[in-house]
Amino acid sequence: MTDTRAYHHGDLRRALLAAALEAVEEVGPAALSLRDLARRAGVSHAAPAHHFGDKAGLLTALAAQGFDLLAQTLTEADDDLLEAGVAYVDFAVTRRAYFEVMFRPELYRADDAELIAARGRAGTALRSGVAALSGGGAPADTDRDSLAAWSIAHGFATLWLAGALPDRVGDNPREAARAVLRRLST
């Protein structure tokens, strides 16, 4: 593990993604620097290009990974729509770097096959929670319900991350999200 002199890093791709997560959390996805990632991983400035092609390639990999994690998170809370919404907000806050990349398609290759597949899985998980709750309603209603649920959760998460919410909301995202998301069902 300590042979930092090895010519081959061994697990550079993974190391770069991990470094990217850190860097995105520190400076945001746009200000990400491939050369900085290379420095963090202890390799030359051109090494990242070999694994990801370019910056967009790296962010595409990050986004795809993020959609998979989100799909997994949503599936776990699938039986309770309110808790699924809370989980969505929680994902955005605790895995901020993923979330911020995922919804900035101008930074990555939105036509990447793996990415599209992962995004599809997340979308399915999202819709299935709403379908389970609304029971035997018409499909058109499920469409609109899931869109509304997604919108309110996504909006709250985005506003939270942007620091746009007033101070009185507090500093507990799960709690605050629950209070707001409840307004949808009543």
Added chain:
Amino acid sequence: MTDTRAYHHGDLRRALLAAALEAVEEVGPAALSLRDLARRAGVSHAAPAHHFGDKAGLLTALAAQGFDLLAQTLTEADDDLLEAGVAYVDFAVTRRAYFEVMFRPELYRADDAELIAARGRAGTALRSGVAALSGGGAPADTDRDSLAAWSIAHGFATLWLAGALPDRVGDNPREAARAVLRRLST
């Protein structure tokens, strides 16, 4: 008007902001280049710095202008909460460049006095619409109601801009937003 040789541009600050709006719509706020703006305005590469200090200064001015426009838009639709929500989404879509800068505080100076004032005006306009509708409810309810209304409108707008919504939603943002926002009140 055709004396393009004049040493003094005459209205460079305004011209740069207009060029910035165009550029942001084309490449996004992060990929904005001050040197490109200078070229669009026909001035030297260092001219923008004189008016805005740096890139963050320019985006701060854009964001403040955006919050003022949003406040104005919301005030005009103040009597109908649903229409105010639709107006919010419409603002995001038709004045995309403003909207995208406004909610990316890491790109500008969030402690700027003018910006804070403009953001405050927008927030007041937003809350007053909800307060008018909910009538004599408790203030705490108004807080949560306005947060919920803001979240769902903001979420839908953000997802629309990110191209994350499924195709079946259609291509008319106002119509689609109305259908989704209605779910909040029922």
Added chain:
DNA sequence: AGCGCAATCTTGTCACTGACAAGTTTTACG
């Protein structure tokens, strides 16, 4: 075992960018 080849990584370079410094031209004001 060892040979060759592909994968991995490095060094070098180029155009572009933001920021800063110093100089030049114009306007405004007393």
Added chain:
DNA sequence: CGTAAAACTTGTCAGTGACAAGATTGCGCT
């Protein structure tokens, strides 16, 4: 009319992404 400030230019520097070419390493094949 003259001088100081405002508006803009030229020049420069370090950092960045992308690309090209070369060095090193590991792996499959015989």
